[in-house]
Amino acid sequence: MSIRIENKNDFDTIESMIKKSFINAVYTDDDEQNVPRDIRGTDAYIKELSLIYEEDGKIVGYIMFSKTYILTYEDKKIETILAEPLAVDIDYQSNGIGSKLINSGLSIAKKMGYKSCFLIGDINYYKRFNFIEAGNFSIYTSDEHSDEHLLARELEMDALKDIKGCLHLYWAEDSLSNNFKSPHGNDV
Secondary structure (H helix, E strand, O other): OEEEEOOHHHHHHHHHHHHHHOOOOOOOOOOHHHHHHHHOOOOOEEEEEEEEEEEOOEEEEEEEEEEEEEEEOOOOEEEEEEEEEEEEOHHHOOOOHHHHHHHHHHHHHHHOOOOEEEEEOOHHHHHHHOOEEHHHHOEEOOOHHHHOOEEEEEOOOOOOOOOOEEEOOOOOOOOOOOOOEOOOOOEO
């Protein structure tokens, strides 16, 4: 077992493994396998936070953390990271691989100076990593379907205190438009 940074020789294997791992997923947009390809080569890509879990030389797990930001109500950009996707080969699930990837990634992110992390997922799974619903911090998206699964974790104490706004989602380029309304009536 080892966790390491991805390299370009891994890309096809990662994509195939991600697609296979989401076949029976409860929450999926059926596009998770394309996320790494869409992020690589952009300013959002963080090589040190694109991690592979290998067992006996086989890639059986993957997580990518990418740069993003919160646009506050005061029009300030607050840098943060988004964890997506987390995938474990269907034949290796329920063995703690996802937990090891998340914990390793969050530890590296904290050492790199990131203060918070967001993801879109099932609160029942991610609460064990101290993620909570992002709405508790008054942070939302313009995509109401993502809002109900938008989770946040502070990597530094009170990193999200007094920050209210909209998380930029790379796939929703208009997610920071002036038309965004939070559920609490504050416009972003």
